[in-house]
Amino acid sequence: EPEVTQTPSHQVTQMGQEVILRCVPISNHLYFYWYRQILGQKVEFLVSFYNNEISEKSEIFDDQFSVERPDGSNFTLKIRSTKLEDSAMYFCATSTGRNTEAFFGQGTRLTVV
Amino acid sequence: QQQVKQSPQSLIVQKGGISIINCAYENTAFDYFPWYQQFPGKGPALLIAIRPDVSEKKEGRFTISFNKSAKQFSLHIMDSQPGDSATYFCAAITNFGNEKLTFGTGTRLTIIP
Numbered sequence: 001e002p003e004v005t006q007t008p009s010h011q012v013t014q015m016g017q018e019v020i021l022r023c024v025p026i027s028n029h030l031y032f033y034w035y036r037q038i039l040g041q042k043v044e045f046l047v048s049f050y051n052n053e054i055s056e057k058s059e060i061f062d063d064q065f066s067v068e069r070p071d072g073s074n075f076t077l078k079i080r081s082t083k084l085e086d087s088a089m090y091f092c093a094t095s096t097g098r099n100t101e102a103f104f105g106q107g108t109r110l111t112v113v
Numbered sequence: 114q115q116q117v118k119q120s121p122q123s124l125i126v127q128k129g130g131i132s133i134i135n136c137a138y139e140n141t142a143f144d145y146f147p148w149y150q151q152f153p154g155k156g157p158a159l160l161i162a163i164r165p166d167v168s169e170k171k172e173g174r175f176t177i178s179f180n181k182s183a184k185q186f187s188l189h190i191m192d193s194q195p196g197d198s199a200t201y202f203c204a205a206i207t208n209f210g211n212e213k214l215t216f217g218t219g220t221r222l223t224i225i226p
Contacts, residue, residue, distance in 0.1 A: 056213055101162070104157050
């Protein structure tokens with residue numbers, strides 16, 4: 001069964017450092033998303049990406065965050081200057097189209113110290 | 114108005130019993146309602162989904178009941194098994210090209226022998 005692959009599984013970084021989280025989408029999927037889940041809380045939408053541009057972003061997705069698909073396959077989330085409150089599980093999700101099933105990766109646990 | 118409210122926060126059910134999780138929403142633009150199942154350390158996985166033109170959808174032991182006028186929907190797990198122990202999230206997507214999932218707060222379900 002095709003799956004969304006995320007790397008790394010766990011990233012520890014110092015406050016103020018830049019991190020890049022990577023996602024390999026399912027091959028025929030066209031819509032890409034990042035969500036985050038702070039420990040014990042609900043899953044929150046960060047950003048959606050379609051046709052090489054952001055289609056929507058949440059209030060959480062401020063200027064410190066950026067996304068890109070640099071090589072046409074990997075989909076990345078960059079946090080420029082991490083803060084303690086960025087510590088969370090970050091999930092990449094992909095889908096074939098609107099209002100269709102979104103497949104989630106296993107997540108990257110980001111710990112900012 | 115974008116929120117999806119979910120209850121209970123946690124639920125303990127005996128093996129063989131019926132697990133019931135409820136969700137409510139305000140935004141009438143929501144038109145796709147998936148339920149996700151999440152095991153510890155894993156990403157959410159789609160369990161079952163419904164559109165508001167039907168009042169019930171059943172897949173195996175899992176049933177969604179949908180009440181459009183009350184803006185409520187619920188997940189019923191029949192003959193609950195220990196393997197069903199997980200966190201369940203209801204979610205919703207709007208019908209005007211906005212692909213993001215708005216998640217409920219989650220229900221931690223524990224099935225006891």
